[in-house]
Amino acid sequence: MTKRLKTKIGLLALQGSFREHIAILKKIGAKTVEVRLPEQLEGIDGLIIPGGESTTIGKLAVDFGLLEKLRAFGREKAIWGTCAGAIFLSKDSFQAAHRQQPLLELMDITVERNAFGRQIASFETDVEFPALREISPDETPFHAIFIRAPLIASVAGDAEILSTLPDGRIVAAQQGRLLATVFHPELTGDDRVHRYFLSLVE
Ligand code: GLN
Numbered sequence: 001m002t003k004r005l006k007t008k009i010g011l012l013a014l015q016g017s018f019r020e021h022i023a024i025l026k027k028i029g030a031k032t033v034e035v036r037l038p039e040q041l042e043g044i045d046g047l048i049i050p051g052g053e054s055t056t057i058g059k060l061a062v063d064f065g066l067l068e069k070l071r072a073f074g075r076e077k078a079i080w081g082t083c084a085g086a087i088f089l090s091k092d093s094f095q096a097a098h099r100q101q102p103l104l105e106l107m108d109i110t111v112e113r114n115a116f117g118r119q120i121a122s123f124e125t126d127v128e129f130p131a132l133r134e135i136s137p138d139e140t141p142f143h144a145i146f147i148r149a150p151l152i153a154s155v156a157g158d159a160e161i162l163s164t165l166p167d168g169r170i171v172a173a174q175q176g177r178l179l180a181t182v183f184h185p186e187l188t189g190d191d192r193v194h195r196y197f198l199s200l201v202e
Contacts (some may be wrong), residue, residue, distance in 0.1 A: 007201055010035040010044040012070075014060040016052020016084060020186035024194050038069040046078035046177075046201035049085030051147065051184055054113065057088055058102035067102060074106040078177035078201040086180035087111045087150050094153075107178045108157035115151035122147045127171060127183075129163040132192045135199050143190060144171065144183035151182060177201070 009025050011018040013034035022032045025048075033044055041047070047070075049057065061067050073079065074089070081089040091105045095113040114121070126141035133139060142163070152170035155161055163172035163181075172181040177200045185193035 006031040007046070007198060008033060008044045009198075009201065010041060010047040012047060012049045012057070012061075012066075012085070014064070014066075015056045016050040017082075017184065017186060018048070018050040020184075021048050021050055021082075021194075024186055024191050028191050028195055028198065030198060036064060038065055041069055041073050044077075046080070046197065047073060048197070049079065049081040049088055050186070051083030051085060054084035054087035054093070055101045057084055061088075062102050067104070070104055071106060074104060074178060078179070078197065079106065080179040080181070080197045080200075081107075082181050082184055082186065083147065083149055086152070086182050087113060089178060089180055090152075091156075093150070107173070107175050107180055108159040109155050109173050109175075109180060110153045111150045111180075111182075112153045113150045114148055115153075116146065116149055122149075125165070127163050127165060129172065129193070131162050131174070132196055135195045136192050138192065142185070142192065143188050144181075144185075145187045146171075146183050149182045152180065174200075 008031040010033045025032050087093045089107045090109045090111040093111040127144045129142045159175040
């Protein structure tokens with residue numbers, strides 16, 4: 001007899017809003033593990049990189065010897081980056097043409113940091129996210145919270161656009177098992193993006 005084990009999701013817990021992801025994952029029945037050291041990546045099925053400050057997350061990942069391990073993990077397993085996490089997953093990020101921060105360079109997306117500027121650095125709006133219909137009959141738009149958010153400036157290779165603002169600016173993308181959202185689904189009561197990520201893991 002085989003026993004079905006729960007999906008185990010790691011949260012990169014160097015900095016940022018990882019606790020909010022853990023709360024939603026527990027609610028939908030996934031097991032969670034906080035990841036700060038390379039060996040903690042062993043035995044997990046997927047990883048979430050939370051929002052926060054991408055330069056800080058990148059520098060700590062270098063200091064903790066995680067960069068190469070995370071790259072190897074992402075070549076085989078699912079990773080979802082929210083906001084700063086989406087920046088860290090990208091091949092290239094820029095802010096006013098300035099580029100300099102450690103990136104995982106796993107996803108063929110270019111990300112513009114702090115793309116909404118300072119005054120209107122945070123806002124909420126509903127976005128269409130058609131892929132969510134694969135896991136839920138609920139067709140209501142997703143209420144997206146943007147906090148000093150980046151934008152996905154371009155997608156290349158096999159990366160696909162999953163969601164845009166009404167004017168076409170890209171706010172979510174996917175490449176195989178890699179998922180990037182520039183908004184924060186962990187701050188809403190809506191667990192559809194978390195369940196979508198679990199479908200990529202399983
Ligand atoms: N502005 C942050 C950065 O550039 C991202 C903000 C967030 O994760 N909410 O890293």
